Amino acid sequence: MRRIIRNVRVLDPVDGFDAITDLGIEDGKITTRGPVPRDFQAEEILDATGLVACPGFIESSFQGHSPGHGRDGDLASELRAAVAGGVTRVVLRPDTQPVADTPAVLQEQRLTAESLGLARVHVSGALSMGLQGQALTEMAALQEAGALVFSQAKEPIRNAALLRLALSYAADLGCPVLLHPEDADLAAQGVMNESGLSMRLGLPGRSATAELVGIQRDLAVAALSDCPVFFPQLSTAAAIAAVQTARQRGEAVHCGVSIHHLLLTEQDVGYFNVHAKVLPPLRSLAERDALRRAVAAGEVAAISSDHCPWGIDREGMTFIQAPFGISAVEWLLPLTLRLVDDGLITLMDALKLLSSGPAEALGLPPPTLQVGGAADICLFDPEAGFTLNPVSGASRGRNLPYAQWDLRGRVRYTLVGGRVVYRG
Amino acid sequence: MSLQTFRLGDGNPQYDTQGRLRHLLSTEGLRERDLLQILDTAESFLSIAQRSVKKTPTLRGKTIVNLFFENSTRTRSTFELAAKRLSADVLNIAASTSSTSKGESLIDTVDNLMAMQVDGFVIRHPEAGAAHLIARHLGDSALVINAGDGQHAHPTQALLDVFTIRRLAGPIEGRVVAIVGDILHSRVARSQIHALSILGCPEIRVIGPRTLVPKELASLGVHVYHDLQAGLRGVDVICALRLQKERMESHRLPSLDEFHRRFGLTPERLQWAQPHALVLHPGPMNRGVEIASEVADGNQAVILQQVSHGLAVRMAVLTLLAGAAGGGESHA
Numbered sequence: 001m002r003r004i005i006r007n008v009r010v011l012d013p014v015d016g017f018d019a020i021t022d023l024g025i026e027d028g029k030i031t032t033r034g035p036v037p038r039d040f041q042a043e044e045i046l047d048a049t050g051l052v053a054c055p056g057f058i059e060s061s062f063q064g065h066s067p068g069h070g071r072d073g074d075l076a077s078e079l080r081a082a083v084a085g086g087v088t089r090v091v092l093r094p095d096t097q098p099v100a101d102t103p104a105v106l107q108e109q110r111l112t113a114e115s116l117g118l119a120r121v122h123v124s125g126a127l128s129m130g131l132q133g134q135a136l137t138e139m140a141a142l143q144e145a146g147a148l149v150f151s152q153a154k155e156p157i158r159n160a161a162l163l164r165l166a167l168s169y170a171a172d173l174g175c176p177v178l179l180h181p182e183d184a185d186l187a188a189q190g191v192m193n194e195s196g197l198s199m200r201l202g203l204p205g206r207s208a209t210a211e212l213v214g215i216q217r218d219l220a221v222a223a224l225s226d227c228p229v230f231f232p233q234l235s236t237a238a239a240i241a242a243v244q245t246a247r248q249r250g251e252a253v254h255c256g257v258s259i260h261h262l263l264l265t266e267q268d269v270g271y272f273n274v275h276a277k278v279l280p281p282l283r284s285l286a287e288r289d290a291l292r293r294a295v296a297a298g299e300v301a302a303i304s305s306d307h308c309p310w311g312i313d314r315e316g317m318t319f320i321q322a323p324f325g326i327s328a329v330e331w332l333l334p335l336t337l338r339l340v341d342d343g344l345i346t347l348m349d350a351l352k353l354l355s356s357g358p359a360e361a362l363g364l365p366p367p368t369l370q371v372g373g374a375a376d377i378c379l380f381d382p383e384a385g386f387t388l389n390p391v392s393g394a395s396r397g398r399n400l401p402y403a404q405w406d407l408r409g410r411v412r413y414t415l416v417g418g419r420v421v422y423r424g
Numbered sequence: 425m426s427l428q429t430f431r432l433g434d435g436n437p438q439y440d441t442q443g444r445l446r447h448l449l450s451t452e453g454l455r456e457r458d459l460l461q462i463l464d465t466a467e468s469f470l471s472i473a474q475r476s477v478k479k480t481p482t483l484r485g486k487t488i489v490n491l492f493f494e495n496s497t498r499t500r501s502t503f504e505l506a507a508k509r510l511s512a513d514v515l516n517i518a519a520s521t522s523s524t525s526k527g528e529s530l531i532d533t534v535d536n537l538m539a540m541q542v543d544g545f546v547i548r549h550p551e552a553g554a555a556h557l558i559a560r561h562l563g564d565s566a567l568v569i570n571a572g573d574g575q576h577a578h579p580t581q582a583l584l585d586v587f588t589i590r591r592l593a594g595p596i597e598g599r600v601v602a603i604v605g606d607i608l609h610s611r612v613a614r615s616q617i618h619a620l621s622i623l624g625c626p627e628i629r630v631i632g633p634r635t636l637v638p639k640e641l642a643s644l645g646v647h648v649y650h651d652l653q654a655g656l657r658g659v660d661v662i663c664a665l666r667l668q669k670e671r672m673e674s675h676r677l678p679s680l681d682e683f684h685r686r687f688g689l690t691p692e693r694l695q696w697a698q699p700h701a702l703v704l705h706p707g708p709m710n711r712g713v714e715i716a717s718e719v720a721d722g723n724q725a726v727i728l729q730q731v732s733h734g735l736a737v738r739m740a741v742l743t744l745l746a747g748a749a750g751g752g753e754s755h756a
Contacts, residue, residue, distance in 0.1 A: 196643030202552040202576030202611055271437055272553030316531035318551040
């Protein structure tokens, strides 16, 4: 099928292209970025006046709850939310039920995703059996079953010797490894940032030090292997600085932050607001501002929604009982545009942090709208304002702390391989 | 000295939109006049306890549910007695026999009781925020009193403590108060600190080992001591805390004996404080651990008065909250 997108502001972070022009699409690829030849016969012409076209976004941390019982969402509901957010590529978290530590689970995830035909789905293999950090998974078999990366989801490996072996073994296969850097004993059973606020609320705290100790160990161990490592969600400036130091030594390390840690602070927990319960925990205002400076300075590769939906059965839990996670993939773009409005980064930077940045950290080619690139495109209206209503989302998750936020930036079309998978 | 002011995500849920106290969830954020009104109302209830007929008709026709997910003797029985002396009907529900042990959610339990047209809940729960959760769910439809939620708050205990201090040691504006022991895990200590601070206590000290007294406590405006002698010097009131045996398993203390060696209140150590300094303890006591029997049974201890005061304070809280519910039947 051939399509023309007319009068659209094309923003391509890969080569910095920024102009109002046309895009021609054929056989799932971009064939023209500029005036489309007169003889190009399109079946559909989209008039995209006032809209921005950019490469579709990549969500590197996506809890699809598949396999799972479905009450908290499944690939069907959550991928619908993803494409409604302009996300065209997701990496599934391996902490499903059962854990994605056998080829059968990965195959099932891929078959389900393919039959839905929404966003492109990459499966990840668990780095250790059951994510328990005690035995290696059959990584070669998982890679054959489609694993793009190996991941520990939100579980640190306590045993440093096993971590070393796991990273070395993964390095043989050339797959990046995603780690959650945290000292498990220091983090203990903490449910929010350890601070004066956690003390006042009587909630067990999780200290920033646990992340610093965790990442220093992980980086030191990773330096013994040749394995590329990606820390998708850091929450402290000290951890980002440690990654910067490792990168300056020439190590293949990347880091990202979730949009939540750039917009929210521990004060959003307020009086036990379970929707602000996330891992790593929301930190202090000073820490959030330091993270924002690190993003502005280009020290962070990727911004993620760290999508983790929980269904309505989970409402009514106490803060300690409630599971960690925020369901926000659908609102990733407008939330990230807050950083642009705050003067922290340019619109082009924002789009890069949502597309080519995470691609690089995941070892994927950068998504681009240059001729020959896959037509994975997000078309959004940057000026469309709205008040966020969690019930209006496609996700089955209602767990997000952004209800009633006034945002701008609505996704109008999402294309994957030239097919329109979402119209808003 | 005042508490560091915190901006919180939403309004204080114990007040309704008109600013009336609808629930008692924490001493944090209580207005001074509401706190004083509770204490003053409790004074009037103390005298009722001396009468031969100890009942008032204040809550006649109302039903109060004691919903306890944790064991309690003093708090549960004084709440029960307080409600009964106000002529309310009282329903006692203990977690071990309740349907939550069959998997029912807290909110469903509360909704089922609401379907029986009850007017108020006194709730104790092992997790911080449980009373807030119920209060937010019920809004104006019933009153909620937090009788202890995890390590967060135990407001009526703190109110009875400041009531006791005010009665027996004089105005709080002129008293130095030390809280001794496991502050980290203590909902009583947290609530005491806020209540004392609101009432203008000029100096609140906390004393204990660093493993049980986190440095973030200083953000509450308290003075932190890790040495009992230094901490007790010049103190008018000593609030001992119960030391839970579980603290040994989490390696926060090497042994109970070692805790007693460093922080146990003995008659000799009491000399470090002001002469006639009051000794409070919320109970249940571990004699020979945080407090020696000579102190617990000595003439400076006011531990049993605390229990009597607790009854009056809980009657006051029930009366004021039920009055705010619009019945207009407040205690005369």
